[in-house]
Amino acid sequence: MARRVGICAVAQTTWERNKWHERFQGMAIDVLESLKEQTGVEFAKKLKKGPGINMTISCSDDVFDARTISNNGMTDVLGAHMGCEEKVAQEGIQAIYYGLVAIQSGHNDVVLIMGHCKESQGKSRNMVTHVAFDPFYTRPVGLDFCAAAGLQARAYGAKSGITDEQLAKVVVRCRENAAKNPTTPGVPAVTADEVMASDLLADPIRELHAYPVSDGAVGMILAAEDVIETFTKTPIWITGVGNSMDSFFMGDRDLTSNFALKKAAERAFKRGGIKSPKSDFDVIELSDQYAYQQPMWAEGLGLCEEGKGGQWVDSDGPDKNHVNLSGGTLAGNPLILGGLVRAAEAVRQLKGDAGDQQVEGAKSAMAHGVMGPAGQFHSVVTLARD
Amino acid sequence: MKKNRNVGIVGIGQSVYSSHREDVNQPEMIHEAVKEALDHAGIKMDDVDCVVHGNMELFEMVHQPDLWHTLGSGAYGKESLRVTTGGTTGSTLVCAADYLVSSGLHDVVLAVGFEKLQEGHTTGGITNMADPLWARQLQTGALTGMTAADVIHEFGEERAKKASMKYRIQMDKHAMKNKKAHRRLGLEFDQADDLAVNSPALVGELRMIHMCSQSDGACAIVFASEEKAKELCDQPAWIKDHITVHREESFAIFGDAPYKTSHRYAAETLYKRNNIKNPRQELDMFEMYDPSSWWGLDWLREFLLLDGDEHLKMIENDEITIEGDFPINPSGGVIASNPIGATAMVRVAEAAMQIMGCAGEHQVKKTINQAIVSGFGGTMWTVLFLLTREAP
Numbered sequence: 001m002a003r004r005v006g007i008c009a010v011a012q013t014t015w016e017r018n019k020w021h022e023r024f025q026g027m028a029i030d031v032l033e034s035l036k037e038q039t040g041v042e043f044a045k046k047l048k049k050g051p052g053i054n055m056t057i058s059c060s061d062d063v064f065d066a067r068t069i070s071n072n073g074m075t076d077v078l079g080a081h082m083g084c085e086e087k088v089a090q091e092g093i094q095a096i097y098y099g100l101v102a103i104q105s106g107h108n109d110v111v112l113i114m115g116h117c118k119e120s121q122g123k124s125r126n127m128v129t130h131v132a133f134d135p136f137y138t139r140p141v142g143l144d145f146c147a148a149a150g151l152q153a154r155a156y157g158a159k160s161g162i163t164d165e166q167l168a169k170v171v172v173r174c175r176e177n178a179a180k181n182p183t184t185p186g187v188p189a190v191t192a193d194e195v196m197a198s199d200l201l202a203d204p205i206r207e208l209h210a211y212p213v214s215d216g217a218v219g220m221i222l223a224a225e226d227v228i229e230t231f232t233k234t235p236i237w238i239t240g241v242g243n244s245m246d247s248f249f250m251g252d253r254d255l256t257s258n259f260a261l262k263k264a265a266e267r268a269f270k271r272g273g274i275k276s277p278k279s280d281f282d283v284i285e286l287s288d289q290y291a292y293q294q295p296m297w298a299e300g301l302g303l304c305e306e307g308k309g310g311q312w313v314d315s316d317g318p319d320k321n322h323v324n325l326s327g328g329t330l331a332g333n334p335l336i337l338g339g340l341v342r343a344a345e346a347v348r349q350l351k352g353d354a355g356d357q358q359v360e361g362a363k364s365a366m367a368h369g370v371m372g373p374a375g376q377f378h379s380v381v382t383l384a385r386d
Numbered sequence: 387m388k389k390n391r392n393v394g395i396v397g398i399g400q401s402v403y404s405s406h407r408e409d410v411n412q413p414e415m416i417h418e419a420v421k422e423a424l425d426h427a428g429i430k431m432d433d434v435d436c437v438v439h440g441n442m443e444l445f446e447m448v449h450q451p452d453l454w455h456t457l458g459s460g461a462y463g464k465e466s467l468r469v470t471t472g473g474t475t476g477s478t479l480v481c482a483a484d485y486l487v488s489s490g491l492h493d494v495v496l497a498v499g500f501e502k503l504q505e506g507h508t509t510g511g512i513t514n515m516a517d518p519l520w521a522r523q524l525q526t527g528a529l530t531g532m533t534a535a536d537v538i539h540e541f542g543e544e545r546a547k548k549a550s551m552k553y554r555i556q557m558d559k560h561a562m563k564n565k566k567a568h569r570r571l572g573l574e575f576d577q578a579d580d581l582a583v584n585s586p587a588l589v590g591e592l593r594m595i596h597m598c599s600q601s602d603g604a605c606a607i608v609f610a611s612e613e614k615a616k617e618l619c620d621q622p623a624w625i626k627d628h629i630t631v632h633r634e635e636s637f638a639i640f641g642d643a644p645y646k647t648s649h650r651y652a653a654e655t656l657y658k659r660n661n662i663k664n665p666r667q668e669l670d671m672f673e674m675y676d677p678s679s680w681w682g683l684d685w686l687r688e689f690l691l692l693d694g695d696e697h698l699k700m701i702e703n704d705e706i707t708i709e710g711d712f713p714i715n716p717s718g719g720v721i722a723s724n725p726i727g728a729t730a731m732v733r734v735a736e737a738a739m740q741i742m743g744c745a746g747e748h749q750v751k752k753t754i755n756q757a758i759v760s761g762f763g764g765t766m767w768t769v770l771f772l773l774t775r776e777a778p
Contacts, residue, residue, distance in 0.1 A: 062443040068515040069472035084630035090468040104489035106390040132449035245461040372453040
């Protein structure tokens with residue numbers, strides 16, 4: 001049996017539409033300084049003895065940063081001069097997956113995870129995700145992740161009968177929760193009518209159904225159980241991980257089947273000893289980049305019955321299941337960091353640091369990330385405190 | 387460090403490397419390598435638990451290419467991880483696969499590295515690495531003649547140039563035995579003087595002939611837990627240890643004083659924790675990420691912790707040939723084939739093939755018990771592996 005791995009601390013910058021005044025290195029150093037302050041951690045090479053960070057996993061995206069090797073310009077912040085640093089170039093929650101095995105392998109004791117993205121630097125996020133499509137068949141028809149989500153939203157609507165009012169309710173609730181989260185300033189409250197009257201982005205997705213463009217950085221410290229006491233009294237254990245890839249061409253998929261999400265969740269729940277996702281979690285953080293995704297992913301994760309996502313929203317399922325009390329990805333996290341921020345928010349709850357949104361006595365949580373057109377790739381992490 | 391459990395390499399696949407693989411698209415090219423690796427391991431895609439993928443996005447300008455490449459990598463329905471670290475991406479893929487298996491999370495992991503440099507602008511991509519405010523105006527892609535100047539300064543023009551060209555021609559002789567290699571030029575040693583003058587100069591004494599290619603190609607490796615590896619394979623290549631060492635992006639940030647290279651630091655640390663006192667004697671071969679023959683010869687001294695001109699003597703005395711006492715890059719190395727996201731992984735693959743005894747025409751005759759493998763990328767980033775014939 002490999003040793004347990006826990007999260008010692010998490011830190012985030014605020015998530016804002018345009019941090020024109022900060023470079024990504026600057027955002028990251030704020031996160032690093034917070035993590036050091038919370039845990040007293042130092043890079044191992046600076047210590048004469050005792051455990052310290054001996055591996056850094058960065059998470060960023062060359063296309064969003066418009067820089068080859070986007071982790072190269074921040075060696076100092078990552079502690080990588082004459083040290084180990086590796087980049088996860090996928091949905092950020094995968095850095096937790098990687099950090100877990102990097103420690104369980106026995107190679108490393110303490111891992112720093114650092115994700116950054118400045119979506120504001122591009123003229124449009126859609127220009128970035130457009131080039132995720134193959135240049136022969138799907139790129140020439142102009143697809144991007146937003147258009148792909150439109151196709152999925154339409155298919156999900158047809159299958160589940162979800163209404164505009166139910167989708168508006170998801171957005172209104174997200175904005176209410178975001179207002180209580182200090183990391184998401186500048187996400188104004190909206191009414192259901194405003195949501196339903198906002199401009200169409202990719203029919204049936206409207207502007208207020210979509211996660212806002214945002215800039216920011218997020219990080220955490222992972223440690224092996226035999227050294228974790230040095231850094232925290234309340235470790236949050238990574239109890240289960242699981243992910244799955246769906247096929248690439250959307251025509252090859254049933255867009256409403258939640259194939260990859262179900263597989264990802266099944267794997268994470270099996271490893272994490274989760275029997276009933278409806279009742280085993282005190283806190284759930286889902287990556288809902290678009291409003292329809294919250295009920296649809298809830299179906300895939302088994303939080304409600306298949307095709308009943310709309311009723312789940314109507315009957316206040318999100319509140320009962322404590323889904324996205326942080327505001328969720330709909331309140332604004334960069335595409336590639338949504339899942340990593342979800343995990344950071346779940347850790348905040350489990351540590352009892354969630355302020356106005358704290359769930360009393362929260363002990364068990366799930367965080368979820370998604371990447372690719374119409375949810376091609378999903379990743380799920382389960383977390384718990386002693 | 388105590389590894390949770392041993393990890394062995396049990397299957398290797400490589401596409402043919404070429405400047406223009408116009409006959410295949412990216413997933414198709416990856417599929418060539420994946421199929422060969424699965425066949426080599428004697429397994430089916432169903433036996434694979436997780437697919438690790440890596441390359442550098444800005445070369446082909448495909449965002450999150452693992453999504454599209456699922457068509458060729460076989461990742462459908464599998465767990466998957468995507469990592470990239472520039473030139474060392476291929477090394478990082480191996481580290482990731484090693485962690486995924488060693489941790490106990492997975493028993494069989496397939497790693498895939500690829501690049502189709504023909505479809506982008508390689509030097510433009512590399513230049514984009516530099517800071518847009520401070521350094522991009524000075525950046526010249528991967529081309530640097532600094533090492534050539536340093537070696538010439540230290541050992542004199544005639545000896546330095548001769549050694550560099552001999553290293554280059556020797557690598558071509560190795561590549562001629564490797565059917566997958568991209569550049570197989572058929573060079574002869576008597577061309578050395580002509581090439582030294584007539585090969586076009588790139589930067590100072592770094593000439594076209596010294597420099598690595600830009601290639602299209604993919605590499606795939608199957609990793610398995612000790613139990614599974616022994617079941618699948620008579621002679622796996624074991625990953626005993628590895629170390630990753632990055633460094634600051636500005637070389638002269640600490641002034642002009644000589645500094646310890648990331649190569650030497652990585653080697654010292656890795657040898658110390660594996661109780662290797664005399665690397666040149668205790669190790670059997672080295673598969674090096676040698677982007678140019680100037681770097682290849684210079685880094686030999688760093689990685690083997692040699693002094694003075696010992697590294698030049700190794701070249702002058704034919705110790706580095708396939709038949710030699712200490713073979714370097716029997717595959718022909720990076721100078722022969724360089725599909726960047728795969729390149730560092732190909733080094734691991736080639737050394738593993740030597741241990742497994744399946745390198746065919748470029749198989750080293752002597753038994754390889756311990757091999758070192760280096761990856762290079764970024765701003766002098768190093769990953770150094772120790773592979774063994776016996777399970778650690």
